[in-house]
Each structure stands twice: as structure tokens, then as C-alpha cells.
Amino acid sequence: MNKITPKLYGKYFNLLALFSKKKAAQKAFEVFSTVRKGRVLPQQQEYLNRAKDQVLEIAGHRLQTYRWPGTKETVLLVHGWESNSFRWRNLIGFLQEANYDIVAFDAPGHGYSSGKNLHLPLYGQCIRKVIETYDPKYLVGHSLGGMAILYTEYNWPNKNVEKIVTIGSPSEFHEILDHYQELLGFNDRVLKAFEAYGLERFGFDIRHFSSSKFVADNHKKGLLFHDELDVLAPFHASEKVHARWKGSRFVRTKGLGHSMHQPEINEQIVAFLEE
Template identity: 30%
Template sequence: MDPTRGLIRTTLNPTARIAPGLAGRAAFELFTHPVRRSRVRASEREVHGRAATERLAVNGKAVVGYRWGSGERPVLLLHGWRSRASRFAPYVPRLRALGLSVVAFDAPGHGDSGGRTTGVPEYRELALSLQERYGPFEAVLAHSLGVCAAFGALADGLRAGRLAAVSGVSRVGFFPAAFCAGLGLDAEVERALRERIERELFGGDAGGWERFDAARRVEAVGGPVLVVHDEGDTVVPPSEAYRLREAYGERLELTITQGLGHSRIIAEPTVVDQVIGFISAGREVAVV
């Protein structure tokens, strides 16, 4: 057993029974802090180095944005937790070959951006700010946490012709439950953490859980959706993908892969081919 996890568990579980506010604050700090930053991999350097960089900001945090192309006919990329925009390097030249521009960012606390913490609402705000610069998107491609943010942004005014979601989380409520389960934290800690999330990330609005639940806002999300998920994903279970399929019905195309896990799937050539084909199919479709 990881001794750090054991220490967190044996500290926070009893604290939550005595001082739930204190336990919630400590859990929140751990929950929103990525711990480590991913570096640009050797296979990503050439594509990463060709990007034009720009400065963004959210909640006082400096954020690095990336653009490949002029900004016309943009595709938005949203990376996952403890990841960075460069992970989408296999997609960039393929999208450029279609005559599309590509825009992305490293979220706060990730990659080359400032800050130590972030959450789904900040992804949403950054996506909407990029829309102000470049107009509606031809498509959005998202991975993991970025999928949850993409659905939330699309329901709140982000305009895109279609969404490709890889290894995605369907609802923000998944995160505190998975976080506490992974550390062996009990129900009292999870309850305190959820209260802290409502206060700090949702501005005291308990409706934030529904606002970032893709299955509950189907009518607000237009356009076709592609979901790709691995059956052996141990980070985000495939039940999240099936939940989306049930909610969106025939409008959602679901592909279940084998042996790719949660992270390797994003650069798998067959997955790249499928995503590019899906986005390409919508090139002449008007943005909704």
C-alpha cells in the first residue's frame, strides 16, 4: 500500500467526524491539485514547437494557449487531468490537412500554465474565452476530465458542430466519488468535499452538479457525438460511456476498445483515424 495514501486516509477519516469543515478543506486542496506536471514527450516536440502561443487567464491564473493555423475553422482540444495540450500531437497535422485550425491550452496547474489548482469550471471558462477569439468551433476533441468540461461548455453556450470524447467522464459528480474511493476515504469525507466543491468551484450553487452532468442536459448539447472508451479503463470506467450512450441515443456513436487503458488510447493510431474521420464527416455541416 502507498504510505502516502495510508496517511491521508488515517488522517482525514477521523478528522471528518470531528471537524468536517477542516477535512473538507484538506480534501479539496488534494482534489484540485494535480501534484505533478506532465512534460512534452519526444514524440510530441515537433508538433508542439510549431504552435503559436498566446496568453489567456482564468481566476487570476496565467494560462498558455496554443494555435496551429490562422484560427479559421477552429477545432478545440481539451486535455485531461495531469495531462497537457501536447498529448493531442498526433491529431494536429491531420486536422491541418483538412484545412482546419487547432486551438488548445494547458489548464492551470498543468503543462506550461501558471497556478497550482484547477477544476471543470475553469476549463469551461477558458473554452468560452477561446470562442470569443475565434468564433464557433467546427468540432471539439476532449479527453478524460476535458470531456466533462466540453459537455458543460456546450450546454452553456459553446458552439461546435460535433464532439469527439475519448475516455470521458460524463458528470462532475464522478470526480469526488472516485477521488475518495481511490484514497479509501469514507462517506463523511466525501460529503465534506462535495460541500467544499459547491462553495469554491460552483460559487455556492448546488445546481453545479447538474450543470456539469451531460446526461441531464441532452437537449442543450447539439450535434453528433463520438465516444471512444476502453473496456479495461481503470481510471474512468466504461460505465461512464454507456451512461452517455443511453442519454444521447442514436445521436451518439460509441466505440469500445480493448487493451488501450485510459491514457494510451488518445494516441492509438486506429483511434486517431476514427476521430479524424468523424470530424471530417462534419466539415460541410453548419455549426449549431
């Protein structure tokens, strides 16, 4: 059923586009941005409930934030697609040992935050709001969270942010969209309508949603992690970002997967922040 259902969506979009390409694009975007998992699970509740901080309002959403206080600089942690702030539990332990002030939040549609949909411009607005509220010096993002951080820095650079870490993050939105088209099997008529809808709604050509473009003029220090065998975000994504980001350092791994919760990764992140 999991294989059949996406194809049914694709056939529906193809049919709808014969009558209205814009409606087909709107429906395709709605399905694309719908969050299907990532809410707080029972085994995650106790850990997150102890750290609940403010609820911030932005773009019609209520964002749940978390804080693990420390006496050193503030580090903001930004999770990926269909995840939540619990995914940072291992890194948080290392940061607490180093006595950093740690902040995280659940994106719209994730964790305890409101909503059912998430897209990159919305995530960027949320990150900007959290940065303005907590004034972090360091940003760490996993997967889509890393891409969203770079998008935020590109659109609303913050002079107080000094270092950025991304972990297994995608780079080119057009590659994500190509995968979406392949998964659902919709035709190029729908694809072009989707691209036109994105330009009309967000003012960006699809190919400008690109981390490698976002970092072209970024002069802050960066640390990028990516596993060669990552099946969710292509390894070449971070290679491309590193090539354009003059202040970045690239750590390639093999066999650590997409999540990268391993102690050796967390130790390197803390070491980078302390340089």
C-alpha cells in the same frame, strides 16, 4: 510510500473533521484538485514551443495556447488530467493533413499555464474563454477534457460549435469522488462535508456534476470513443452519456487503452469532422 501517503491524508481528514468538518472538506478538496504532473517535459518543449500562440488570462490564471494554422474550420483540442497539449501530437498530424485550423491550450496547473490546482468549473471557464477567442466549430476532448467540454456546453452553449468528440471520458463525478474516498480511506463524515462544500462553493449538488445530465438537451452531433478495458475512466461512463445524447455515435474498442493515440482512432475523428 505511494500507497501509504494517501492513507495518511485520509487519517488527517478524519481527525480534522472531528474539530471542523468545513476545514476537513476544504483540505480534502485542495488535495483532490492539486495537479502533481503534466508540466512540459524536456522532450516536449521543441514541439510545443514552435506552436505557441497567445497567453489568455481567465480567473486569475494565464493560459498558454497553441495554434497549427490551416485553411479549413477551427478544431479545439482539450487535454485530460495531468497531461498537456503535447498529448495531441498524433491527432494534430492527421488534422494538418486535412488542412484544419488547430488550436489547443494547457489547463491551469498543466503545461506552460499557471497555477497548481484544477477542477471542473475552472476548466469550464477556461474552455469558454478559449472558445470565445478562437471561435472553433469542432471540439475534441480526452478524459477529463471531454467531460469539461460537455460541462461547458451545458452551462454556456455556443451556437457556432457544431460537433463534439470525447475520448475515454468519465461521466459521473460522484464515481470519481467515491474512488477518491476509497484511495485515501477517509470516512463518510468527511465525504458529506466535501459534498456540502461543493454545493456551497459551486452551487451544484455532486450528482449534478454528470456528463449524462449535461448532454440531455444537447442536440449537436457527438462522437464518443471508449475502450472496454479502460482502467482510468470506466467504460460504462460513455455508454451512459451516449444513451442520453440523442445526436451521438458511440465507438467501443477493446485493448486500445485510455490514451487512444492509434491511427484508426484519429482517422475516424477526421472522417467525422468531414461528414
